[in-house]
Amino acid sequence: MAAKLAEDAGALLLELRNSSDLTGKNLGDAGDHKANTMLIAALREHRPDDGILSEESQETNARLSKNRVWIIDPVDGTREYSEGRSDWAVHVALAIDGKAAIGAVALPSLNMTLRSDVTTASPTRSDKLRMVVSRSRPAKEAVAVAEILDAELIPMGSAGAKAMAVVRGEADIYLHSGGQYEWDNCAPVAVAQAYGLHCSRIDGEPLTYNQSDTYLPDLLICHKEDASHILDLVNGINDQ
Ligand SMILES: Nc1ncnc2c1ncn2[C@@H]1O[C@H](COP(=O)(O)O)[C@@H](OP(=O)(O)O)[C@H]1O
Numbered sequence: 474m475a476a477k478l479a480e481d482a483g484a485l486l487l488e489l490r491n492s493s494d495l496t497g498k499n500l501g502d503a504g505d506h507k508a509n510t511m512l513i514a515a516l517r518e519h520r521p522d523d524g525i526l527s528e529e530s531q532e533t534n535a536r537l538s539k540n541r542v543w544i545i546d547p548v549d550g551t552r553e554y555s556e557g558r559s560d561w562a563v564h565v566a567l568a569i570d571g572k573a574a575i576g577a578v579a580l581p582s583l584n585m586t587l588r589s590d591v592t593t594a595s596p597t598r599s600d601k602l603r604m605v606v607s608r609s610r611p612a613k614e615a616v617a618v619a620e621i622l623d624a625e626l627i628p629m630g631s632a633g634a635k636a637m638a639v640v641r642g643e644a645d646i647y648l649h650s651g652g653q654y655e656w657d658n659c660a661p662v663a664v665a666q667a668y669g670l671h672c673s674r675i676d677g678e679p680l681t682y683n684q685s686d687t688y689l690p691d692l693l694i695c696h697k698e699d700a701s702h703i704l705d706l707v708n709g710i711n712d713q
């Protein structure tokens with residue numbers, strides 16, 4: 474269901490972008506609103522007992538008493554969506570007891586949806602490591618770690634698109650700090666974990682969802698074999 478909803482919302486968003494006269498922020502706002510309305514209505518209809526947390530409509534009190542909470546980002550990479558780029562995503566995840574249990578990330582411009590329940594082969598690691606970072610706000614730790622590892626930096630929009638670049642074998646590391654919310658990374662983390670990748674906070678702690686404060690400002694997604702080395706490097710940089 475997560476994959477179907479993410480795909481359907483993605484189709485709506487592509488249709489809106491192709492057919493409307495809206496541009497820039499107006500297009501982003503309209504897309505956010507349209508996809509959010511569709512996703513919330515579908516979740517309320519099909520999973521009436523579950524909680525919902527969406528970037529576009531946050532129902533804090535009701536969800537906090539639930540074990541099962543849908544965490545959705547109708548358009549992740551709104552800026553890129555509204556610029557006509559392909560690096561944006563729709564996130565639909567189910568957190569169970571605070572863990573990213575199930576997720577789907579649609580990449581509508583690439584006609585692709587990645588999901589936690591149906592996985593293909595684990596991504597292969599490149600000898601020359603490639604690190605995806607925010608186009609607009611690359612984390613200082615990421616830039617410093619890339620330099621130490623002699624990794625290629627690949628700027629890209631959207632947390633979902635970046636995490637899926639690692640899942641798809643287009644990159645090896647996604648390292649972010651400085652700000653993000655639960656909806657930005659819950660579905661990407663559910664998918665990345667299902668593909669056998671390491672996912673944690675940059676201090677190595679687990680990523681925990683459905684918290685009263687939804688700010689979840691940093692994360693590391695990478696191949697398991699690289700995780701402890703990268704976490705040590707980040708730790709060293711942040712101790713300086
Ligand atoms: N420093 C920060 N503070 C808050 N949110 C941030 C952030 N850096 C990135 N994000 C959010 O994380 C998502 C991916 O960002 P980026 O493309 O820069 O990596 C975006 O989500 P939205 O597009 O859903 O708003 C963006 O708003």
Ligand SMILES: [Mg+2]
Binds near residue numbers: 546548549550632657
């Ligand atoms: Mg987002």
